[in-house]
Amino acid sequence: MFDVFFSHILAKVSLTEAEKATIESFFTLKKLRKKQYLLQEGEVCKYMSFVAKGLLRSYNVDEKGDEHMHMFAWEGWWISDMSSFFSGEKAVFNIDAIENSELLTITRADFEEMTLKIPVMDRYFRLLFQNSLVTKERRLLSSITDAAEEKYIRLTKYSPEIIQRIPQNLIASYLGITPETLSRIKKKIALYK
Amino acid sequence: MFDVFFSHILAKVSLTEAEKATIESFFTLKKLRKKQYLLQEGEVCKYMSFVAKGLLRSYNVDEKGDEHMHMFAWEGWWISDMSSFFSGEKAVFNIDAIENSELLTITRADFEEMTLKIPVMDRYFRLLFQNSLVTKERRLLSSITDAAEEKYIRLTKYSPEIIQRIPQNLIASYLGITPETLSRIKKKIALYK
């Protein structure tokens, strides 16, 4: 459990055994069955979660009832409604498990305490957020600049794991297009080859 | 110059006078005239810049020659092509000054050295990136979920400063719509009132 966790953290910063023990003490293991919610829109997001095993998604639901995928998270990723987690306001996202999953969760209060006790965790999260920001910028850029077909092509280039692991209707939602449009795009691309 | 700078940093973390002096030594003042470039697409982004005065924008240009606004930055904001700055790869963004501006710039090497010498700066940037991430998530969500009119309404709600300070054609580009569509949306909204 914590081996996956620390291998990810140690890729960015160094930790002593004592620090590792302290950090471990702030986290709680949580298991989720397929389709089970970790967070529902309107609740306050209590946890930031490291995915040790499995696959989750976060998404919002619009007034028409349509879902819009915000992100997917599998082994080695963090997932949360960051806005709600850090501000204490109501979450706009739902988070649930696409596959049976195992998470290491931390509460806001423990997160604060951990970063104060182990300042190098500020560095870890600085680097984590920095990378997330770059990824999110790239996606935002594609969302604003690209037509549907380019969005899909860019996704195959930058996030091939998503193409392999996620059902097509969820990929369409992630790209902000309909499953029908995605189906037609795939057909068109297949013709070139 | 550094007073604006430190007031923003001290809002997030505490610093001794000695630390402030060390931090100052890593930054260089840079003045930009209106329309002058800070970064051009294809270069490596050498600086991360704190805006002490003025207004800048970052944007990419597509193959048709159309500009897509990525962000605006004025007093108290940071601006950079983060992907290029941290990875050393070619920038995809252009950055230039909309108004005459004064920046405090830091290079990648100095940024690294600063965070190692003054670890609390990791905390500052953790908090900065965390907030940016929340803002960027909100914008991405709006970009994928909302129709043109809702995008504009949400912008007026969450970023009223942009509405006031930025020309309409740039706002349209920021929202990923045409200036014509924005003009019609404003007209439509004005009729309700």
Next chain:
DNA sequence: TTAATTTCTTGTTTTAGGTCAAGTGTCAAC
């Protein structure tokens, strides 16, 4: 104060992608 450039508006036409509807294919459950 007039010219020039830029920003914004308005009308018309076109198009990419959405919506609706009717399939086919696949796999697990009974």
Next chain:
DNA sequence: GTTGACACTTGACCTAAAACAAGAAATTAA
């Protein structure tokens, strides 16, 4: 092996926003 639940495809039609075009208003510069 039949039933149902999903995932995906394909076709016909529709609509929101883009493209194109032309003019008005507002800034800026000479």
